[in-house]
Amino acid sequence: MRATSIGHAGILVQTRQATIVCDPWFLPAFLGSWFVFPRNDQLSPELMAAIESPDYLYISHQHADHLDEAWLTNHIDKTTKVLLPNFATRELERRLSKLGFTNFVRTENGKETELGDGLTIAIHVESAIADGPGGDSAIVISDGESRLVNQNDCRPGDLGALTVHGPVDMHWLQYSGAIWYPMVYDEPRESLIQQARLKVESQFARSMKYVSLVDARVVVPSAGPPCFLDEDLFSLNMITGDELSIFPDQTEFIKRLQAVGNDRATLNIPGTTIEISPSSIVVTHPMSDELAQRPFAHKEEYLREYQADWSEWLRDYKAKWPQQKTNLLTQLQDWWQPLLAMAPALRTAIGGGCLLKTDDAEMYIDFTNGLVVPFADQKYRYRFEISRPLLEKTVADKAVDWSNSLFLSCRFTAWRDGAYNEFLYNFFKSLSVERMRRAEQEAVRRTAPDSAT
Template sequence: MQITFLGHAGFLIETQHALVVADPWLSPQGAFDSAWMQFPRNHQLAPFVRERLEFSTKERFLYISHEHKDHYDPDFLRTLTKRDFTVVIGRFRRTALRDAFEAYGARRIITCEDQQEVPFKGGYLKLYLTDSGTNRDSALLVQEGGRSFLNLNDCKIHDRLQRIVAEEGPIDVFTAQFSGAIWHPTCYDYSREEYIEHSRQKRASKFEAVARAIEIVQPRAYLASAGPACFLDPSLFHINLEPVNIFPRASELFSFLHHRLAGKTPRLFEPMPGDMLDVDLADMVSLASERVTDENVSQYLRSYASLQTRVFRERRRNMMLEEVDRIHLRLREELQHKLDAFSLADRVMMPLYLGLVELPGQLLRVDFRSRRVDVVSEVRDLSRYTLIASAADIVRVLDRKLNWEDFLLSFRFRASRQPDIYDATLHNFLAAEIEDLRALCDGTLDTESLKERTVVSAGGLRYSVNRYCPHQGADLEEGWIEEGRYLVCPRHRWRFDLPDGGVCSANGCSIQAQPASSSGKDDDTSGPVVEQRPFV
């Protein structure tokens, strides 16, 4: 088995009888309305990938993990004229990805359930799915001839890794996201000190998740992939140069891993687009000529931005006030339609203010309790969430050129919240499409209906807790203890304070922690006793 890195989260995996192209993001216009660009640049690999997918004599698969445009690149896929390969995707509640490929015209489309295998001569592919809230993603396992590659990309299945390894045996090559991919704190109006502290916390949490995953999987090699992207729009370029943010380079992760794993690290590779790894050797056998290093990265980014100037020049346009007024009206109607479909609206205690930069005195105030959207002249609530964007960016959502999550990932807005607490229900309202809101709310209620309890030990005490995280249902038996009191969710690293009833201070969610009897038997406990490893 050989693995060619295609940049970002993209791989070409080749076995004796099969070829798998995974998440090829190759278009020169980037993703999320050109806010994200591949780093390092990889556009030069498009002809190579096109030729392999169209003309290889082996059985060919195109795997797309999820619909985020840094993984699903419809512009590149449209350049493929010969489509006699098999598309492999997850079967998610939201059918947008499936619908797009049904219209695409590939020879065969396989929409996999969780843990479904797709066989090929000498081996198989296997998908692991997450589908909760706005989080729809899949991970890929490729097994062939006693060798294996486990590619998590952005998929947060850290609570399932022990079972995967137990079922599938040793993993030779492993990769998982190590860089941020969210708009917090990047788009929030924090002081410089607050911004740095939030970024450090998120970075440390992401690095720790990778370290724990490596401890469980124990691969022979780890490939740093699925981030970071770079930001070449002149209005976003400053993000690349910040000394502390949520987009670290692999060298920073590797320094952490060498210290955190105390010398028990697998072989660590920061691949460049075009590098090839031989899985038998667990080593690179071919290297691309272009290399980005800590020493040349600043100049590299400036040169890259200069090459992409045309992309950003073409997306600019001026608007007449009448058009801005129409966009404002359409946005108000869109928000009202969202409210009408949002059955969990009464859970959001604070109003949401949305405004257009061009109309500072005409804010849209979304009152979730009364299910109304009103026009107001100013923010009048001490407790509130606020989002301000330009009409030119918002209209692309209203015209369905972007979905809401694509827009939020474009980073082309400013936000603030008071109090500074994450509200998952409000977040889901913002990020979801109208047609997905009812199913999203039903999924939230399904997660909350999971009442199984388990017992954990922390600080010399035992606690009975809800086994499944209230956020997206992660199995907390795969979590760990920090500081002798916090049970940490293995997916998103939420910290539940056990002595304080299991409340997460960052968002107010609770796992209903109660003291458990020293004998380990508790009337409210059905799960096993879980002795968590101490935080390192």
């Protein structure tokens, strides 16, 4: 079995039976905020040809750094077989169908699916409230000789689920940050720095726990971090370690593993191949070891060069953000109030009002009464400040998941009175009838188990 990094969570898996491309991401995501790190826009023509002509395509979940719709539209044949996680809804299937894909292989959660000639896959689905109703998934690929676990961002509730299919040879997993917390919060910088460091430690601890449990022959740090090339966000890159950032790179994670006696992790960049057999593990970079280390050893220089190469694209992209002003209040009332009416348990769990503030408009989400009204100095527990063009775009797009469409961009500021409230963010991830129905069911289950049906 050969697995090649194609950047971030992207993997090209080649076995004697077939090839599987996982989560190919090439174009900047989340309102032009996230870029692949190290960069994957300079892969060889031979590798790109293999990526663009797989036997199977696997998309783990709907976040834009995994589901790159613009790239898939133009680069993958639409007759390619798509391995579908068994999510509670068919949103992912509908989105891929809209792109033109027609050949879907439906799977059962956690159960092996035979693809032919001894090649099997098992997709494990997670739909915790933290993932939003869209869910997340991990895939286990076995070719009869070797076994690969591609965990990407997925956080299995059953920590042993990924090992039930047999011993694991390769384990690809996330270890770095993938959220906007705490950087966007309106708090003293010293407090945010402390929170960021605690977040990094918790990320490392969780990932090291997975590594220990899966106990693979080789560990491949992946699925992050992104880098931020817009100058407005450049400070989110972790270069010296003193930044307000939750995005350490894989060299730091490898050091943590080595400190506890685990030397199985391998540095990888886009184009790095890992070939594994029962008797050998061979890692090959697409360039010299020195050049492969450069994105990490000389990170600021590397990022500035990368930034310069994409500056024109970024400028043109931001110029397309809407400048016209519409009646946001009316649109949100028409869109959200029917959804709020569906979710009394979710509203109660949120436990307070929310001020939605933009350049020249302020709206109040009255969760108690299920209304969106003009802000008139009502007491609020949460506040979001979003620039008018980005709020206009998100509303015009009728984005059903604001974490994917807005929050992960880190292009906003937030404030809260008290602790983090997962139900608030699940509201913003559930802005369709289908999603809100599931969000309300989850809120009922979580807050009043005896009343769940």
